[in-house]
Each structure stands twice: as structure tokens, then as C-alpha cells.
Amino acid sequence: MDTIKAMRAFVGVVDTGGFTKAAELLGTPKATLSASVSELEAHLKVRLLHRTTRRVSVTADGAAYYERCVRILEDIRDAEESFSSRQANPRGRLRVDVATAVASRLLIPSLHTFFERYPDIQLELGCSDGPLNLLSDGVDCALRGGEIEDQSMIARRVGTMHVVTCATTAYLAKHGRPQHPQDLRDHVCLNYFGQRSGHLFDWDFSRDGQRVTLPVSSPLTLNDTNAYVDACLAGLGVGRLPTHVFNQYLECGALEIVLGEWMSDPIPFHVVYPSNRHLSPKVRVFVEWVAEIFEHHAGMQLCTRLNPNQCDWIRHDNAEGAVTA
Structure with a gap:
């Protein structure tokens, strides 16, 4: 059995909701696609899909396996793109997690510029202030304020909060x-x-x-x-x-x-990603885009002393390059 081919068939059926549309999308005969998924189920000894004459739905085991398949196929695509001419045109699913306030006030207002540059990237933006396990949660990278203490993460400083x-x-x-x-x-x-x-x-x-x-x-x-x-x-x-x-x-x-004349310590802001994960082209361009957005946003630069009526800003140079947290 060609496991990768079978995974692609299964993911295509789940994504499109049926064998007919998946066959059209993948350019594969419907019968071949159905046989691949059946062979995959036999290999795993698990039913992945509920099939009726009218519809196809994913089982609980199938839903869990689907998430794993998506990550595996994305990793394969990322590895291939890293060594091909397509690196200049990154594509695919990109899952990012960011604090709610940063998403709503910094990223979302500027996201149109990201999609204009990279129309083939499908961004999944998770918004939370809570703890996160990037590997188990299938997150490609996250934006976090403060010092990064997790030694399994790589951190790129992209801004300074005050x-x-x-x-x-x-x-x-x-x-x-x-x-x-x-x-x-x-x-x-x-x-x-x-x-x-x-x-x-x-x-x-x-x-x-x-x-x-x-x-x-x-x-x-x-x-x-x-x-x-x-x-x-x-x-x-x-x-x-x-x-x-x-x-x-x-x-x-x-x-x-x-207390406008009393300043607090600046808070470094990082994009973090797992140290054992290849930095794919789509993650790399997202990190560069975030760094650019923050560089030109007054709220992510260092603030001078304040008075009750205004906030005067000076540029704060962000650290370049990735460093181990």
C-alpha cells in the first residue's frame, strides 16, 4: 500500500465531503480513490468513514486520524518546497496562535497585506491567552510576549511591548x-x-x-x-x-x-516554533511579515516618558534572527 497516497485520498474525501468531489480534485478515478481509503482502513483496522448511498461522514477515529494526516502531508509538502523553486511562492495551511488582543488590534487590521503577498497560504488564526503545546495542538508557530523559558522552542524576537x-x-x-x-x-x-x-x-x-x-x-x-x-x-x-x-x-x-514619568520594563515579543520542526517557507514568510508589521507599529516600539495628554514614541530596534529560547 502507498500510505502517503492513501492519506491524500482520505484527506481529500474529508475535505470535500465525498468521493466524487475528491476524485475531481485529485484527478483520480472515484473507484481508485475508494479502494485506497478501504485499503487504508484495512491496514489500520479502523473504520475511518461512514458511507451511505447519500453521504459520507467521518468517524471519531477518522477525525483523529485526519488531523494527523493533515500535519504529515503538510510536513511532506514543506520539505519538498524547501528544495524547489516553489519556495518563492509558499502555499498551504498555516496554523498560528496569538493572544486575542494582539490578533484583533495588530494582526487582523493588516492581514490583507499578507494575503496580497501570499495568496496561496490558508491561515488558521487561533486566538487565546492560555497555555499551548505547539506540537500536540498542531500549531506551526505562536506569538507570545515575555521571556520564552521552554527549551524546546526557537524564538525570533519581532517587537517590544510596553x-x-x-x-x-x-x-x-x-x-x-x-x-x-x-x-x-x-x-x-x-x-x-x-x-x-x-x-x-x-x-x-x-x-x-x-x-x-x-x-x-x-x-x-x-x-x-x-x-x-x-x-x-x-x-x-x-x-x-x-x-x-x-x-x-x-x-x-x-x-x-x-504615573506617566514612571516607566515599566519593556516586554520582548516573540514568534516561537518547535526546535525540532523544519522552518517551512510559509512559516518563514509569516515571521518576516509580523516583524515588518511590528517594526512600523508605534505600540510595539519603546515608549518615552509619558504625560497625561500624549504618548511620544521613539523607534526601538528589534533583535534580528532566531535564537534558542
Whole structure:
């Protein structure tokens, strides 16, 4: 049995919903296609498809096997394209995972430029703030902020996030405006915890060589960026938001900068992918596109000191090349 050929036949039937359309797509006689899938089922000793005179549907085992087949066939295609002239025109399925706020505020508004350059790539964009296993979840690459501690990952730094302390006008009118980070001890502060570790994050501030690290005890702690933004906008307390999220609320007056002269540590932003996976042409062009988008986005560059009315930006040079996390 030609296993790869049988896998392609099976995936084609699942993708198109039937043997007739799959045969047309693959340029193979319907009878040959059906025989390949039957031979595959016999080899695996598992029924992959439910067949009736009217429709074909995938079994539970078939659905699990389909996901594996898709990954295997993509890896084969990637390997072939890496050594062919088609490398200049990457194609195929690309699955990327990214934090929800980064997807909605940075990537999606610019995605049309990616598809204009690479019309043969089918992008699957997973949006989450939670933990992720790239290998078991079938993800080609992910965008993550912070230091990458997983030694099985390769990380390419593509940007720098900076966070600002902020609150609504109504909150500040009621509770007053802090003048020093230590004043936050008398305020309601909204904190964020990591989904993987449950770790609560301290708030760090620096100004003219002086550094303050403040453990935050909060009546409300969240682990989702969108929910955290909503809590800030609802005036529930003082929050800290990445500049690419905060900017739009500064412009419309929904949030004000607090402690503008006190800066927090810049947060590196990376594209990560498994160290044991070949960097395919489609992943490579996506990484380069993300780096380009972030390079020209003010919210992913280093922020100077802030005042309550404006945010002045200077360019921050991102590290080039892939480094082992």
C-alpha cells in the first residue's frame, strides 16, 4: 500500500465531503480513490468513514486520524518546497496562535497585506491567552510576549511591548491621581495572572535610576486581556495595558495615563516554533511579515516618558534572527 497516497485520498474525501468531489480534485478515478481509503482502513483496522448511498461522514477515529494526516502531508509538502523553486511562492495551511488582543488590534487590521503577498497560504488564526503545546495542538508557530523559558522552542524576537498605567477619568475624580508608585497602595489596582502558572505579576516602575517593585493585592484579578480591558474601562480600578491596546482609549478619552514619568520594563515579543520542526517557507514568510508589521507599529516600539495628554514614541530596534529560547 502507498500510505502517503492513501492519506491524500482520505484527506481529500474529508475535505470535500465525498468521493466524487475528491476524485475531481485529485484527478483520480472515484473507484481508485475508494479502494485506497478501504485499503487504508484495512491496514489500520479502523473504520475511518461512514458511507451511505447519500453521504459520507467521518468517524471519531477518522477525525483523529485526519488531523494527523493533515500535519504529515503538510510536513511532506514543506520539505519538498524547501528544495524547489516553489519556495518563492509558499502555499498551504498555516496554523498560528496569538493572544486575542494582539490578533484583533495588530494582526487582523493588516492581514490583507499578507494575503496580497501570499495568496496561496490558508491561515488558521487561533486566538487565546492560555497555555499551548505547539506540537500536540498542531500549531506551526505562536506569538507570545515575555521571556520564552521552554527549551524546546526557537524564538525570533519581532517587537517590544510596553505597558502603561491607566484609569478612567471617573475613577481618578473619585479616588485621586497617584503621584508616586507607592501611592497605588491606597488605590484599587487590577491585576493579571498567568493561565499556565496562576502567578500574580508584580508591578515594576523606574525613573531616573530609581526603581520600585510593587506587589499588588487586588480585589479583582483576571487572566484574559479583553476582560481586563473591560474592567479598566468600567472604572473598577487602576490597570496596566500594553500600549498597542491602550492607544485607542487614550485617543477617545476613555482612559488616562497615570504615573506617566514612571516607566515599566519593556516586554520582548516573540514568534516561537518547535526546535525540532523544519522552518517551512510559509512559516518563514509569516515571521518576516509580523516583524515588518511590528517594526512600523508605534505600540510595539519603546515608549518615552509619558504625560497625561500624549504618548511620544521613539523607534526601538528589534533583535534580528532566531535564537534558542
